[in-house]
Amino acid sequence: MLVVAEGNGSYGSSSRMSNNINLNKNPDSSISISKMDLIIPFSPDVPCDNNGQRMWWAFLASSMVTFFGGLFIILLWRTLKYLWTVCCHCNIKHKEAQKVNNPMNSQADGPPKNPNDKDDAPASEVGWMTSVKDWAGVMISAQTLTGRVLVVLVFALSIGALGIYFIDSSDPIESCQNFYKDFTLQIDMAFNVFFLLYFGLRFIAANDKLWFWLEVNSVVDFFTVPPVFVSVYLNRSWLGLRFLRALRLIQFSEILQFLNILKTSNSIKLVNLCSIFISTWLTAAGFIHLVENSGDPWENFQNSQPLSYWECVYLLMVTMSTVGYGDVYARTTLGRLFMVFFILGGLAMFASYVPEIIELIGNRKKYGGSYSAVNGRKHIVVCGHITLESVSNFLKDFLHKDRDDVNVEIVFLHNISPNLELEALFKRHFTQVEFYQGSVLNPHDLARVKIESADACLILANKYCADPDAEDASNIMRVISIKNYHPKIRIITQMLQYHNKAHLLNIPSWNWKEGDDAICLAELKAGFIAQSCLAQGLSTMLANLFSMRSYIKIEEDTWQKYYLEGVANEMYTEYLSSAFVGLSFPTVCELCYVKLKLLLIAVEYKSEQRESSILINPGNHVKMQEGTLGFFIASDAKEVKRAFFYCKACHDDITDPKRIKKCGCKRIKEKVIPTFQNRSIKLANSMAVPNTLPSVLPVIECSTTAIPLVNNRKGSLLPPAPPSQSRLSLAVLNRARSLPGKYRYCPSTLSSTLTPTHFEDEHPSTLSPKKKQRNGGMRNSPNCSPKMMRHDPLLIPGNEQIENMDANVKRYDSTGMFHWCPSKDIEKVILTRSEASMTVLSGHVVVCIFGDVTSALVGLRNLVMPLRASNFHYHELKPIVFVGSLDYLRREWETLHNFPKVSILPGTPLSRADLRAVNINLCDMCVILSANQNNIDDASLQDKECILATLNIKSMQFDDSIGVLQANSQGFTPPGMDRSSPDNSPVHGLVRQASITTGSNIPIITELVNDSNVQFLDQDDDDDPDTELYLTQPFACGTAFAISVLDSLMSATYFNDNILTLIRTLVTGGATPELEGLLAEENALRGGYSTPQTLANRDRCRVAQLALYDGPFADLGDGGCYGDLFCKALKTYNMLCFGIYRLRDAHLSSSSQCTKRYVITNPPYEFELVPTDLIFCLMQFDHNAGQSRASLSHSSHSSHSSSKKSSSVHSIPATNRQNRSSKAREARDKQKNILR
Template identity: 45%
Template sequence: MTTTTTMSASTTTSTTDQQTTTIYPCLEERYWSYFLASSLITFFAGLIVILLLRLLRYLGCSQRQRRYDAQMAASLSKSAREIHAGRDPAQIRISCLTKLKWICENLMSGQNVSGRILVSMSCLLSIASLTIYLIDATVAENASETCIPWIENITQQVDFGFNIFFMLIFFIRLIAANDRLLFWLEIASFVDYFTIPPSFVGLAIDRQWLGLRFLRALRLMSFPDILQYLSVLRTSNSIRLAQLMFIFIGVTLTGAGFIHLVETTGDPFNDFNNGQDLTYWEAVYFCIVTMSTVGYGDIYCITTIGRIFMVVFILGALAMFASFIPEMMEIFGRRQRYIGTYEKPSGVRHIVLCGHITYESVQHFLRDFLHEDRDNSNVKCIFLDNKHPDLELEALFKRHFTHVVFFKGSVMNTRDLQRVKLFEADACLVLANPRSRDPDAQDAANVMRVIAVKNYYEDIRVIVQLMRYSNKAFCLNLPSWRPLDQVICLAEMKLGFMAQGCLAPGFSTLMANLFVMRSYKKSAKCDHWQDMYLEGAGMEVYTVYFSPAFYGKTFPQAAQICYTKLNILLLAVAIPHNQQTTVLLNPGSDVIIEKYVKGFFVCQSEDEAKRALYFCLKCHLHLSNRSLIRACKCDDPGYLDPKIRTDIALEDDVDGGFLTIQKSQIKFRNSNGAGTETDLSLPPIRRATPCDVIEGDNPDSGHSSSSEIVDDLRPRTGDPEWLPDIGVRIWLPFGSRPSVTIQTEHGPPLVRIERFDTTGLFHWCPTRKIDDCILEDNKTDDITNSLRDHVILCLFTEKTDPLIGLCNFIMPLRASTLKIEELQPIVLLGDELYLRREWSLLCNFPDIYLKPGSPLNRSHLRHASISTCHMCVILTTNDTNVEDATLIDKEAILCSLNIKTMSSQDKKAISTMIPTSPVGDHQLGHKRDGRYTPLLTELASDHNAQFLDQDDEDDPSTPLYMTQPFACGRAFAASVLDTLMSTTYYNSELLTLIRMLITGGANAELEQQLAEGLGFVEGCQSSEDLYKLRARCRVNLLPLNGELLVSFVNGPYGNMVIGALRQCGILCIGLYRYIDIKQTTAIKHRFVITNPPSDTFLYPTDQVYCLQPYYLKGELEERASRTASTQAMDTQL
């Protein structure tokens, strides 16, 4: 068998030699040894020269010379060295060789234009030379040596020109090398030895030998480095992928070239008689198959040199193949999915989201953004993040693949912004991490993202989430900040929601349901109370322009039409003025509806809200089916009754179509329908001497009483429905301060002066020392015993935890819309050192007390009078190191359950407690033990709501908004704030409305003041300013059996909405009702009903959520009649 194989190989070799000799007769005598000798001689000659030069240099420096140099260096004084070091560089003589070396280094580094050109040409010509070799190896088939004349061989001529250029590059590299011996032994140098000299030999002997020209493929391994010099490769993935690819290709082509050479030529010690027919591409195939360890056996090495080479080659090639290929496939897989450019379809809008991209934040955002009630069929969400999505997030993207695209990158990189087409995007949304341990660093990162986005395209709309309230000013002060850009402060929103939950229990749930998209479908499986709650939870706030049918009507009239005719609830209006939009909440009769005025409507869908846009007095006035209200052809408002047309003189702004009010005057309607012009500027008012304490009216003092002063200052408009610009509470002389008289059991009445900060939006007091406000055991029993109807805030913080910003919780509870007697004391229960860090922004708010301790300690809770509190708010921890996310709320849940099981130990105080709370008697009608202490608990995980009540039947899979604690207003999750981003994108004015409802009136002036570290400073507003600042609408929870609404008991809800609006100017928006209305159980929980149907029956125990103006309409009418009588008396006199 062996003999047969040998004979076959010999026959093949003989046949090959005969064919080659037949094709090229001149090859009877071969000269391959000349080509190889030229390369070896070049290498060894150069190596010998370098070694001889080093030896001569070493021998030239004799021992005496070296000793002399050492002595001179040691004897050189310090001053001489300083003089030598301080010489002018221009005076130092530089050798020509050094200058030449610097030039060569600059050329090879690619740092200048000529260097980049040279390096680029070197890369391109190396690939071109390799291509010529591949052509020659393919055309020559089995002949490694040809004798075509040089003048006729075009490929040889071109390759000769390339080699001349490579020789020039070789000498430049040689001169630039610091160590020429190492340079001479580099792989790139070996490539030049075995490729450049043979080209000159071929020209001399008029022959061509493929030889070792395949080594030019090794230059491909340095190709990624050159691409980095030219800044073509920038990212780590692209650099690594290029390195793997070019190393693999270079090694494969080099190995195939050697196999092709030795197998087609044969062994020299066998007189080249054992070669075989093998093309170059078959050799490539053989190398790849061998590296993959498959080895089909169809091609194998016959020569001894070839076999020895393959033994050595496979050791390194196998390891390379096993490591390089999987890594390349992984990089390729990532590139195909997340690295690319967004191709925007025609007619499809898109938004870019960046920042904190996690499963939780994306899930909450998409749940609201992609809700069926949204008109988002042509809007795509482009997520841009540096990290690859985890499996959970990736699955979420796949479920919404028609609306969501993910790209790996950063908004700080301009190229990535180009990839996601930010220039064509509708908006850029920047998400924050609400559980960050360093809120300031988180905010700084988001502000930098905003700066990068605005730097790329300053007109892009930006909606950014920030953690700290004081950091908002950094965004607001950007030169490229636009009116449509919005900042959502998570601390401000979260604490504001919970603070309003103290003033009106359950209002946090009502508001969360209003701005989160949810659908209502009646279900027979739900209890009656659940069905009523879910119907209200399906309500949302929409903004729509008014139809011409509303033009000329006041806000109360428009609200009545919307409620009775359109079955939608009007909350507020947005009036454009001087290219800005002002949102007015239940403004009363001040505002007359005009063109370009938007309304905020509460209803189930946008189609219902558009009824206000389409409503026509001719076509829709008598329609019983409201769903038939559609756009009609009555576009001209001329059909309206002239008596109800607008009297407001408005003109279109040239720039943006906004409205401006002429001469700052508004015409208000009087009782007979005519318009009377009232100048908003106040008439001259006589000044009075400021006083800090008012002891009471003295009829013998000769001074006018307060009522006389008030009546004297009232403008004489003759309109009984007169109301100032924003509303008033009381008129006082300039310089005086509002005050309230408190009757005490013993001694004269005490007068408490109302003071306000510089903005006039919050109650203010002089700076209080923190030690005077700490409730210590046995030292402040008098303060503790007097605590009634107060608010307790439980904090699970440590001294080193980042600041939450408790001022955002205090501000709504100290808003100037509250009278001073309505301010509830606030007790902060938590770590003392942490509270001291927060105190700098709390020290100017009245009635703030600190209780050092733990909310889990019952003695500390009792010392804070937990049994007599109006509301206890529990904030969860900010611990991000918990492995199980559901355990992050363990302290808050334990505290809530602990308070519920505590029994009251102050029954005497409870029995004598007077319900003076501004929110009514929501918990005072029964025994106030620990089980019924009003609680509002923050949850970081929505699933933990099931643990707050041990007596409910909530399923663990129940969504948060459907759980009983959330429906009753006893739980609040920060996850609902993630939906604010989508809400703000679809409706920019809605964020302004939400801030008005929950923050107590914070404005840009206050934000700038806090950003500068000034804190809250006492203001010196005049009476006129105070009236305008304080007289704004606020949220209240009124008992139905109270003085204002008792006449509507046992009647339909719709009668109360219209009646309260007409009689008192109060706008009702929902109910707070007992779950067990018949009170057959001991558990007395209430639930929230948002905008119930008009036929809902009202029970005496119900409480009503309402938007209450600071000054009620009835009080205004009383003052108007008193003024009219005064005028009549003056006329008679």
């Protein structure tokens, strides 16, 4: 109440009022009051109390009468109801007592009344009241849309009324007002009428009227609604207790929850604390404003002071914070008394609420916002294992400059905020990277990152976790959550264990045809290592091809120069120009290499059913048509565009490939295929997804219907390539001549009509041992040694026992992709040290595995499957010997018992006795694995077992006790060669080779977890500890492999989903979706009978190494050009060369050269060859390999030296064998069964 005292001007007076009325200036006025009685300013045009007396008590009385009157009525009603209930209860008890005492009288009073008659009237009345009460409860409880609108409207009007109070607080506390002229009073009146109606609804819905009457919201209504009606009646305005409307702010959090704005407990708590603090602050400031501007009643309101409302707000804040500057303070007794009590509660509230509010604000997720999609720009969501290492590796490959412009924004989602290093990494890539804190298991977080509009979701796995199954389960749950939220989203996830991939097939919306992919690290890691067993160094070459590496130029003539030139090559895809239409694959491949300086290794085929197939190095029967997609090896995406722009008319005479660009006549052709522009993509560019492929696709040209392609994910491993006439055996040719003419010249039809045994030799070779020797021994083929055939009964059965089985015998799995044998008990394949020593193994694969009963399984089946692929003939299979803990190998054996030629030596790879027993010096490859790597926290010690085993083997010394062995050159006989003629044989005469005498020359590949540990493998290298893995000598030589190199497959698979099909085709030996389904059902390979369809699956490419120091390419090996070799191998034998495995010191003239080799990927045409080079090539399946065992040389060899021992299981000399005991003979019989 603003007091107007003598000598004091009223605060905030308006033009329509005057705080000081000079009665002398109004002599005609009938008002005659003393100076002290002049309290209320008024205007003559506003009817007001002529006495000028204050009427604040009328406003306050209206509120007090309403409150206490209603309270009295409620208490009176409860008292009367209680008394009525007590009286009725006593009357009922009295009547019941009378009935018990006088039962006859009660019956004589008349017939019994129907109890329903007595209750009819009250029942109807109670039902009506209950329905009204329920309706009112629904209206105010926000259970319906109408109720929510009503609750929100009440809150909004309460804030509006508080705003009107803020406006009116600049006017005097009490003044004369004309309701019809005061706009704010009219609005406030309308608001309060609505509040009155809402109060009635709340009163009807209340179960306990007394507690309702005492609620805070009810008290607010009592002291704010009645004074408004009094104002209209008295034409006066009293600011009074209207500040109590600020208490409505306490319900702010409830309103936000009704609107679904607040969802988390922290946000609700924060809003609650803030609303309570602010409402209490504003309410207390309103009371101080009232009493300080009105004064004390017992002082006749003479001790007032003019304070604005906001000055009171300031006063309350400095009081609560105990600062108290003293510039503003309370003068009235009421104000000071209020401050005494308020400072106790306010200080407590300030000390507890403010720190908690600050803590909640500080704990708010810094990365808790929502992603805003940019028009015309895709975004992907990356989740899972988000660390500095995984993110940096991913970004380095995903955002590599060789991918041209990557117009994709990367959104990381993780439930843990990034550390400072990771945050700095995000800031360095802020234009393309955003981070949000949350979990993909929470649909709200998925909505924040706009997963429904994302181009894909990538899930990273923790490759170094102690429990791989638990990590896979976590990623599978992430897939389920994402697919449940948006079934159409494309997901690419990393999996650690192969057997866990089966769980993804249980997700209904998981569909690999729509781009969903699971990159199994254990499967691919084992596949890379297995391919190194067949062609050492291949793991390094493939890892570099599918990773983005920048070209590092070195001027010095060192091995690093040639290695890094190859490292700069990557895999790209591009649509082939119409100039290639009608040409065969070898022709197009040669033209691309010679003319365009591009290496074409595969094309994509799409059937009429729109199912994709990838044909790797198909034969002459595949003709190119419009829209064929090619897979190229090149150093830049721009180079690959030459294949699309090439025009025979315009570019035929151009010798510089850089000048091959878009020509004028090309525009006419582009009108036919307008969607083919800018297709050059790294096996990763999203612009070349399979859905954009044209309808015109390459077909397999044949005069009759060819065998259907083998489907593998999006396609075939390879088409059934028809062997040339020179490759067909005499028996097959004779049968072919007897066929009708329409089949005679279609090899694919021929293969489908012949019996399965036509793919193998039906008869033992008629060549003499000398003839066999003259034509070259077979590398790592255990049946080819003449000495073995004559003397040793311990060894594997000959071809006549293996190849000439009946067609009803199951030799392959049900898909025809792998060699298969009936399940064997593990006890039958276990070798003791003495048994292993009695059989001198050679040309085999030794797998040293560290593990125990508690170790996680590494999935040895994925290592064995590529070595048992059906595109090898049985006699070409390398025997596999596992050296490790028997307890661990028993756990793995369930997945290995259907593979032939597998044996186990219980022991430890650190035991030299065990290693000598398995003839480690005569093996084709020694693989060192560990299942205990992730159980150690110290990263530098994770690879200690593998490093110790590697150094142990390299330090071993061997004597030349085996003697001089008959052996082939380090290579294979190209398919189509006449092996019976020594003139055409790749090996002329005998090659004498001594066995290895030092362990440093044994071919080894070691698996590492920590990349930096590669420095410990080679003691003679000068690799810096901070050198990247691909730049180290062990990795360049193919003797070390780390799982981190597979990280690049995530981004590569995203940009082109064919990449995973291609790499799995190359390294897994032919795993198909059908096979994965079978393994998910039984967890074991199922044998199947040979049919033309399954046998056709054997006809697919495989990687091999070709020796140059002898054989048909010897003339090119001494100073020849790599391009000439490429063209000759492609034209003559359909072999596609793609790299060189060269001795590290081949460029030096020193006679004592190191036996280490390194990888050179896709050398240029003019690259000079040396005789010791080994050539990586894709060779066709050789149907004749099984027809003459001794005339074959194996498709792969050990490449650790320029000359090597014979690949066979050698016998011990007969003089020693005669002294063996009967026990030894029994052991030999056992060994015969083991190696089958």
